[in-house]
Amino acid sequence: MSTAAVSCFLSVVIPTHNRRALVARAIQSVLDQDPVRRVQVIVVDDGSTDGTAELLAQRYGEDARVELIRSPRQHASAARNLGFGRARGSHVCFLDSDDYWLDGTLVNIEQVFAAYPTLAFVSVEGGTLATPAQPALDRIVAGDSPGWSHAKFHRAPLQATSIELATRGRRARLLHGDFFPAIINGDLFYLSGLVIRRECAVAAGCFNERFRYYNDWEFFARMCAQGRGAYLEYDGFRRDTGRPDQISRRRAPASMARRRLFIVRSLLRRSSFASEYRNELNAALIDAYYQMGRALLASPHRAWARRYLRRSIRHGHKVLRSAALIGGVAPGNSPTS
Numbered sequence: 507m508s509t510a511a512v513s514c515f516l517s518v519v520i521p522t523h524n525r526r527a528l529v530a531r532a533i534q535s536v537l538d539q540d541p542v543r544r545v546q547v548i549v550v551d552d553g554s555t556d557g558t559a560e561l562l563a564q565r566y567g568e569d570a571r572v573e574l575i576r577s578p579r580q581h582a583s584a585a586r587n588l589g590f591g592r593a594r595g596s597h598v599c600f601l602d603s604d605d606y607w608l609d610g611t612l613v614n615i616e617q618v619f620a621a622y623p624t625l626a627f628v629s630v631e632g633g634t635l636a637t638p639a640q641p642a643l644d645r646i647v648a649g650d651s652p653g654w655s656h657a658k659f660h661r662a663p664l665q666a667t668s669i670e671l672a673t674r675g676r677r678a679r680l681l682h683g684d685f686f687p688a689i690i691n692g693d694l695f696y697l698s699g700l701v702i703r704r705e706c707a708v709a710a711g712c713f714n715e716r717f718r719y720y721n722d723w724e725f726f727a728r729m730c731a732q733g734r735g736a737y738l739e740y741d742g743f744r745r746d747t748g749r750p751d752q753i754s755r756r757r758a759p760a761s762m763a764r765r766r767l768f769i770v771r772s773l774l775r776r777s778s779f780a781s782e783y784r785n786e787l788n789a790a791l792i793d794a795y796y797q798m799g800r801a802l803l804a805s806p807h808r809a810w811a812r813r814y815l816r817r818s819i820r821h822g823h824k825v826l827r828s829a830a831l832i833g834g835v836a837p838g839n840s841p842t843s
Contacts, residue, residue, distance in 0.1 A: 515544040515616065516701065517595030521585030522551060522603035526558040528746065530565060535606035537571060545612070547572045548589040549603075553579030583713035583721045590707070597701050604746040605632075605698035610673035611742035615701050617672045618738055622682060626706040626733035630742030632699045637747060646745065647699060648737065652762070653692030658789075662688035671740065682736035686783060689730045690770055690790040693723040699743045706732040720765040727769050731779050760801035767794040792821040796828060803831060 518536045522529040529549060536547050551559050551574060559576055566572040577588060586600050597619070601607070611630060618628045629647060636642040648654050664683035671678050688694060702710075710728040714721050729735075770791045773779045780787060799814030815828040 512596045512704065513594040514546050515595055516597045516599060516612065517546045517548060517590075517593035517704075518599045518601050519586055519589035519593060520547065520549045520601050520603050521582045521589065522549060522554065522558060523579065524554045524556045524558065525603045526554070526556050526561045529558060529603040530561060532601055532603050532606045533562070533566065533572060535608070536601065536612075537569070538609070539607060539612035540571070543571060545571055546594055548592050549574050550585040550589040551576045552581065552585040553577065580715075581718055583715045583718070587712045587715065590712075593704070596704050598704055598707050599701045600697040601743075602698050602745075605696075605743055606746075607698075607743050608741060610671075611740070613672045614678075614738060614740050614742070618669070618680065618736055619701075619703075621669065622734075622736060624734065625682065625703065625736050627700055627702040627729060627735040629695045629701075629735070629737045630699045630740045631738070632696060632743040632745060633741060634745045634747050640747075644741075647694070647696060648739070651692070651694050651696075653688055653694040656688070656691040658691050659688050662686075664688075669738075679739040680736055681739075683734055684730075685735050686727070686730040687786045689723075689727045690766075690773065690783075690786060691793070692766070693720070693726065694737075695722075695726055696743070696745070697722050698745065700726075702729060717765075719761050720769075723765065724769050724772070727773060731773075731783070760798070760805055763794070763797045763801035767791075767798050770794050792818060792823045795821075796824050799828065800831060 520529060520532055533547050533549065536545055539545065549562060549572065551562075559574060562572070562574050566574075573592060575588060575592065577585065580588075590598060590600075615628050615630065619625060631645055631647050633646055634640075634643040643650065653659060662683065662685060664681050664685070667680050667682070668677045669680050670676075685694060706729060709732050710725065713725050770787055773783075774787050774791065795814045796818035799811045799818065802808065802811035802814065805811070812832050815832050818828045819825050
């Protein structure tokens with residue numbers, strides 16, 4: 507990732523492909539936060555054919571805060587890496603082009619960084635828009651991300667405090683500390699609601715361009731290892747879900763378990779992570795074996811499922827549950843351990 511000179515508080519990188527109307531909404535939601543030019547918006551047009559570049563040139567061509575990069579189709583991870591290479595802010599956000607910020611998001615995030623100047627990142631809460639198939643959802647970060655409901659989440663060294671928000675005249679909960687022991691057990695954040703200190707994003711490294719599913723989770727894990735972070739219980743962004751062009755709608759049933767196993771193994775190979783978090787990573791790896799085996803039971807790869815469940819048993823993890831699954835007991839009727 508780039509180490510370009512800092513010239514503003516926040517650089518917002520927005521990769522987009524054939525979403526001309528939606529990306530304009532995302533851009534405007536950031537610019538509306540910033541009456542005094544503290545932001546830079548970098549839109550990476552990832553091979554669009556719907557007139558995205560022409561629309562943005564017409565609408566924002568005279569706005570010095572907005573920069574458009576056109577590239578051949580490379581998909582979101584490569585587009586994010588390309589955009590970050592042009593970022594000039596002391597902080598960065600990777601906003602999805604179909605999402606947008608709500609009023610007050612930037613000023614409240616700035617407030618948290620000012621109060622806790624050593625934080626590596628700040629995440630705000632968010633929600634979804636209603637679709638014909640699903641009502642709007644609230645609290646999709648702490649309320650819906652899988653890592654928050656994992657049994658080991660409460661073991662992460664996090665501290666809860668209350669702060670008075672710069673907007674709305676009320677107080678909000680701030681959870682801050684070391685999120686790494688929690689992130690390895692399940693994803694915790696959304697890119698669109700996350701602002702990262704620039705040097706921490708550089709130290710974490712680029713998005714992995716080799717895969718398209720859960721690349722944000724793998725990046726988050728590396729990011730959390732860079733220092734303490736914070737979650738602010740402030741409704742700061744909206745996700746626009748339910749369309750067929752969204753990658754998350756096309757994932758295989760076992761993809762989450764497979765990606766978690768990949769993440770933990772890759773972190774164990776990084777000596778800097780393994781030395782500090784050896785016990786947490788080993789425990790997460792054993793649980794990942796169990797989750798992988800459980801997920802594969804619903805696939806044609808039942809032999810591999812049994813192999814992973816036997817690994818779980820050998821490490822004394824969920825022994826009765828794993829044995830029952832190997833023996834063919836239905837998951838809903840199996841004993842737990």
